[in-house]
Amino acid sequence: MKVSKLSAPLGARIEDIDVRSIDERIWQEIHTLFLKHHVLVFPSQSLAPEDQMNFARRWGSLVKFPYGGLEDYPDIIVLKNNGKTADVNQHWHSDMTYNQAPPKLTMLYAHAAPEFGGDTAFANQHLAYQGLSDGMKSVLNNMNATHSAEGLAKLFGQETATAPKAVHPMIRSHEETGDKALYVCRAFTQDISGFHRDESKALLEFLFSHSVRMEYQTRHHWQAGDLVMWDNRSVLHFAVHDHGDEERVIHRLQVQGVSTL
Ligand SMILES: [Fe+2]
Numbered sequence: 001m002k003v004s005k006l007s008a009p010l011g012a013r014i015e016d017i018d019v020r021s022i023d024e025r026i027w028q029e030i031h032t033l034f035l036k037h038h039v040l041v042f043p044s045q046s047l048a049p050e051d052q053m054n055f056a057r058r059w060g061s062l063v064k065f066p067y068g069g070l071e072d073y074p075d076i077i078v079l080k081n082n083g084k085t086a087d088v089n090q091h092w093h094s095d096m097t098y099n100q101a102p103p104k105l106t107m108l109y110a111h112a113a114p115e116f117g118g119d120t121a122f123a124n125q126h127l128a129y130q131g132l133s134d135g136m137k138s139v140l141n142n143m144n145a146t147h148s149a150e151g152l153a154k155l156f157g158q159e160t161a162t163a164p165k166a167v168h169p170m171i172r173s174h175e176e177t178g179d180k181a182l183y184v185c186r187a188f189t190q191d192i193s194g195f196h197r198d199e200s201k202a203l204l205e206f207l208f209s210h211s212v213r214m215e216y217q218t219r220h221h222w223q224a225g226d227l228v229m230w231d232n233r234s235v236l237h238f239a240v241h242d243h244g245d246e247e248r249v250i251h252r253l254q255v256q257g258v259s260t261l
Contacts, residue, residue: 001014001015001026001029006039006220009215010037010235011038013040013042014033019047019051020045020046020055022055031059034229038122039231039235041220041226041227042227045225045227049072049073049251050073052227053253055107059104060255061255061256062255062256063096063254070251075253076253077252077253079249079250079252080248081245081247081248089238090238090241091238092185092187092238093186093237094183094188094233095237097147097183097185098152098165099166101258102166103232103257104257105230106229106230106252106253107227107252107254108252109228109250110224111224111250112249113248114222114248115246117243118222118242118243118246118248119219119222120219120239121238122236123217123235123237125216125234125236126180126234127216128181128182132210137171140171143192144170145168145190145192145204147168147185148188148190149188151188168183168260168261169260170192171183172233174233183233183260222248233257
């Protein structure tokens with residue numbers, strides 16, 4: 001197993017490993033690397049849906065999706081290039097924070113990827129927290145915000161009034177490492193508890209920009225066979241749609257996390 005850092009702010013690439021056949025000791029090593037680097041890339045894998053699910057299950061139970069799952073494997077959602085206008089992932093977010101217990105990790109396996117474009121960008125939210133002043137950190141430490149799926153519902157042409165919502169701390173302590181991270185995102189964070197709307201809007205706007213400063217970011221360019229997993233408690237991500245109609249087929253699954261409050 002060969003490990004190399006992906007970039008200064010986050011990420012590691014793990015080569016010379018087949019995730020279908022790893023023992024407990026190697027898994028422990030991978031788990032430690034995951035907590036340290038937040039995004040892991042395993043190139044050149046050859047995974048059937050069961051293989052991807054078995055590897056993911058080492059971290060916990062899979063999150064079933066109400067729609068879009070594979071017929072025989074409802075835990076796996078297929079991400080396909082449906083053209084830019086139908087794209088719903090072109091925004092910075094942590095997955096499904098409109099649920100009270102959002103998935104702790106997301107795992108994507110690429111079956112087909114464009115030669116150029118279609119990257120996934122990541123931003124390290126532990127660094128975003130550390131980059132705040134002591135004054136701002138202490139203000140945010142006791143604050144909560146509402147996250148909502150209203151925007152998504154609108155995109156899917158569904159009822160917005162019944163879209164799921166959840167309240168999360170704005171600074172989240174990672175339950176495995178104890179490390180603090182900024183926990184807001186432009187896609188889902190709607191307003192700050194106890195604030196007037198205009199106060200909330202101004203502060204959130206600052207945090208949305210701050211959270212994705214260039215020095216917290218990296219990008220992954222996909223190759224077929226890449227397995228990539230990220231920690232939704234530690235990073236935001238953004239699917240860049242700049243590949244026109246070129247084929248991009250990815251199998252996605254998620255592992256259940258705990259309630260944040
Ligand atoms: Fe996502």
